[in-house]
Amino acid sequence: MANIYTTVVWSARMETDEEIALSVRKTFDGLYHLNHDLDKWFSKERPKKGEKIKPRSLEVEFLKDIISKDRAELKFITEEYAEPLENRGVNVGFKSNIDWQKSVGVSFNMGYTQGAICNSCTIDSRGDNHIVEPLNMEHLFAVLKLMVEVLGPDYGFVQGSSFRDSIKPKPNFNINFGWLTYVKDINRVKHLVGDNLSLLDEYYLSLGPGLPPKSCEGMDLDFLMELNSAMDHRK
Numbered sequence: 001m002a003n004i005y006t007t008v009v010w011s012a013r014m015e016t017d018e019e020i021a022l023s024v025r026k027t028f029d030g031l032y033h034l035n036h037d038l039d040k041w042f043s044k045e046r047p048k049k050g051e052k053i054k055p056r057s058l059e060v061e062f063l064k065d066i067i068s069k070d071r072a073e074l075k076f077i078t079e080e081y082a083e084p085l086e087n088r089g090v091n092v093g094f095k096s097n098i099d100w101q102k103s104v105g106v107s108f109n110m111g112y113t114q115g116a117i118c119n120s121c122t123i124d125s126r127g128d129n130h131i132v133e134p135l136n137m138e139h140l141f142a143v144l145k146l147m148v149e150v151l152g153p154d155y156g157f158v159q160g161s162s163f164r165d166s167i168k169p170k171p172n173f174n175i176n177f178g179w180l181t182y183v184k185d186i187n188r189v190k191h192l193v194g195d196n197l198s199l200l201d202e203y204y205l206s207l208g209p210g211l212p213p214k215s216c217e218g219m220d221l222d223f224l225m226e227l228n229s230a231m232d233h234r235k
Contacts, residue, residue: 007122008147008156015111021063028058030146044093053098121151148182156182167216167224176231181205189230196223
């Protein structure tokens with residue numbers, strides 16, 4: 001199965017260690033509610049030689065400690081740019097299985113206070129469908145809605161590696177939409193709703209008239225680029 005990515009993005013927002021820890025915990029609680037197999041999470045970091053691999057605690061105090069240490073590791077950056085430590089964001093990641101090829105991964109980039117689209121969360125899956133549920137085509141809408149509810153982003157989308165490969169006009173091109181797309185400011189794209197883009201409810205969109213496609217092959221590339229431009233929050 002090709003990798004599937006569900007990503008939400010938002011602009012500069014100062015957040016304390018505790019606020020970030022609570023958002024991380026709520027995200028994992030929501031994923032567990034959707035599928036009880038997602039009950040253990042390991043560090044994304046490669047273990048040290050001889051280190052025993054065990055699940056990370058999801059207690060808020062433990063998560064706060066991880067976040068605080070991540071900020072401290074950026075101290076040299078804050079000294080270089082004379083930026084207060086609390087203004088620096090954090091980057092923490094987890095995986096649901098020791099075997100990365102059978103895992104759901106979650107990455108949080110939160111608390112950054114500079115830049116138009118500097119904060120994000122991505123949930124990605126790989127491996128067999130029975131392992132990575134609910135991150136499959138039948139449940140992706142629920143996963144995206146969970147992330148929007150917990151993290152309050154400006155926009156978000158569900159993509160797959162085959163989806164992105166089918167429409168990238170050049171390397172390193174940012175694609176700002178997916179099979180399913182959320183946009184807080186729906187008026188940015190409402191004029192594009194029609195045969196190629198369906199409004200699922202007030203803030204969510206689906207490509208095409210039916211189930212999300214696995215790729216964009218055969219779709220109007222000019223329309224896709226217009227949609228992508230409308231979704232570009234850096235403008």
